[in-house]
Amino acid sequence: MAELKEGDSAPQFTAKDQHGKTISLSDYVGKNVILYFYPKDDTPGCTAEACNFRDNYHRLQQQGYVVLGVSTDDETSHQKFISKYELPFTLISDDKKEIVEAYGVWVEKNMYGQKYMGTARKTFVIDADQKINKIITKVDTANSSQQVLDLLAKD
Numbered sequence: 001m002a003e004l005k006e007g008d009s010a011p012q013f014t015a016k017d018q019h020g021k022t023i024s025l026s027d028y029v030g031k032n033v034i035l036y037f038y039p040k041d042d043t044p045g046c047t048a049e050a051c052n053f054r055d056n057y058h059r060l061q062q063q064g065y066v067v068l069g070v071s072t073d074d075e076t077s078h079q080k081f082i083s084k085y086e087l088p089f090t091l092i093s094d095d096k097k098e099i100v101e102a103y104g105v106w107v108e109k110n111m112y113g114q115k116y117m118g119t120a121r122k123t124f125v126i127d128a129d130q131k132i133n134k135i136i137t138k139v140d141t142a143n144s145s146q147q148v149l150d151l152l153a154k155d
Helices: 044-055 057-062 075-085 098-102 141-153
Strands: 014-017 022-024 032-037 065-071 090-093 106-111 114-119 122-126 132-136
Touching: 014 075, 032 044, 044 057, 044 065, 044 075, 044 141, 057 065, 057 141, 075 090, 122 141, 132 141
Parallel strands: 032 065, 065 090
Antiparallel strands: 014 022, 014 090, 032 122, 106 114, 122 132
């Protein structure tokens, strides 16, 4: 699959959120979406990123954005993560790895010389027409929401 670029149509998906409720990207037509992919619930970088989105959630909402986090963790893991850090946004369980593959973030990684498949940390800003407006490939976990706001301010 070709790598997604700004201006491309966002790949559609349907999956379960942390409550087991079916959620689709098409549910958000007419809304701006921050779709961020992260490797694993309750790990240091992923927690920093989620908490940064949490801390700036109202500011993002005021600017008309919905925040959706995606990882391959299951619904129970997402529930615990949300509860532990009081996350106010939806987390999507992509345990079948369909969304991470569609967005090109299911990649080979290398840790301590061991190769394995995992989720690349990447953020997609999707406009109300379901087009990819911005892609952040070098996510600063401690300032992830500010990265989005800074990019949008340049438009």
